[in-house]
Amino acid sequence: xxxxxxxxxxxxxxxxxxxxxxxxxxxxxxxxxxxxxxxxxxxxxxxxxxxxxxxxxxxxxxxxxxxxxxxxxxxxxxxxxxxxxxxxxxxxxxxxxxxxxxxxxxxxxxxxxxxxxxxxxxxxxxxxxxxxxxxxxxxxxxxxxxxxxxxxxxxxxxxxxxxxxxxxxxxxxxxxxxxxxxxxxxxxxxxxxxxxxxxxxxxxxxxxxxxxxxxxxxxxxxxxxxxxxxxxxxxxxxxxxxxxxxxxxxx
Numbered sequence: 001x002x003x004x005x006x007x008x009x010x011x012x013x014x015x016x017x018x019x020x021x022x023x024x025x026x027x028x029x030x031x032x033x034x035x036x037x038x039x040x041x042x043x044x045x046x047x048x049x050x051x052x053x054x055x056x057x058x059x060x061x062x063x064x065x066x067x068x069x070x071x072x073x074x075x076x077x078x079x080x081x082x083x084x085x086x087x088x089x090x091x092x093x094x095x096x097x098x099x100x101x102x103x104x105x106x107x108x109x110x111x112x113x114x115x116x117x118x119x120x121x122x123x124x125x126x127x128x129x130x131x132x133x134x135x136x137x138x139x140x141x142x143x144x145x146x147x148x149x150x151x152x153x154x155x156x157x158x159x160x161x162x163x164x165x166x167x168x169x170x171x172x173x174x175x176x177x178x179x180x181x182x183x184x185x186x187x188x189x190x191x192x193x194x195x196x197x198x199x200x201x202x203x204x205x206x207x208x209x210x211x212x213x214x215x216x217x218x219x220x221x222x223x224x225x226x227x228x229x230x231x232x233x234x235x236x237x238x239x240x241x242x243x244x245x246x247x248x249x250x251x
Contacts, residue, residue: 007149007199008099008125014197015077015100033080035142036171038224053142053171054084060169060246061138063089069137073097074126074158075144079107079119086119095136097124127153131161138162140169145207149199152210159214162249168216170245171224174204207245216247 004012037049038056063069068091073082076096086094096119098104107121124130126141127148139158148154158168193200204221211219222244 004099004125005149007197010197011147012099012101015098016102033077035077035081036224050080051084054081055088057081057140057142057169057171058085058088060244061140061167063092063138065089066091068092070135071095072129072131072136072139072158072161074139074141074154075099075147076103076107076121077142077144078103079111079121081140081142082119082121083107083111083114083116086116087114090118092118094119096121097126097129099123099125127157129157129161133160134163135161136163136166138167138169140171142171143173145170145172146198146201151202151207152214155207155210155214155216159216159249164249166249168211168247168249170207170247173201174207175201176204211245211247215249219245219247221245 033050035050035053037043037046038053039049040052043049043052061069061071063071063085065088067089069089071082071085071092071094073079073094073096076082076098077100079096082094082096086092096104096107098107098121101123104121104123111119111121126144127150139162141154141158145151145154155168162168192198208219208221224244
């Protein structure tokens with residue numbers, strides 16, 4: 001892997017030492033990962049809500065049973081979404097990448113235990129994956145784009161590795177406007193970013209402009225806040241703009 005920047009090292013440390021310590025992870029969390037769940041259509045429990053979100057990603061990617069497509073999980077964490085989709089669509093192949101070495105160790109361990117053959121996990125930087133051009137039919141990023149120092153670098157790399165017509169689905173937090181908050185709220189905001197090793201948030205308008213500049217079109221935006229339960233109080237305040245974007249590479 002290419003040498004990491006200081007910000008990337010902080011992110012790697014956050015996930016390896018504070019988030020993915022094995023003794024702190026329950027068996028159920030390993031099975032579903034740590035993601036916002038979609039609490040629509042009668043889904044009440046967190047487990048069911050996250051699986052509902054995973055299934056919706058598969059739908060947006062156009063995955064069908066019996067069809068073979070190569071899919072890249074951009075910032076895969078412990079690999080739960082890829083494993084779920086790999087079991088549901090056994091003819092498709094999934095590749096998960098993450099900066100977190102401990103996360104990848106966990107993902108590989110569970111993959112072996114569950115005997116899932118159509119998924120692989122690698123410690124890679126999603127701004128410089130090392131994959132060949134046009135290696136994948138689809139890509140998805142669940143709550144991972146926010147950790148990129150330069151979001152454009154990630155989108156450019158995904159554009160490079162996707163085939164013509166490939167789909168890219170993003171679920172993440174994007175601000176509707178830049179923070180116009182008073183000094184007190186602004187201080188809380190930056191303290192929370194530092195706590196979570198998040199370099200910065202960008203606006204929804206900015207991520208759409210980035211997608212378009214890197215050749216993506218047919219961009220669909222879904223405001224997911226109403227079907228997501230916030231992790232905690234400040235999560236509900238600062239991360240209240242959770243959006244799902246689906247797009248298609250055009251060149």
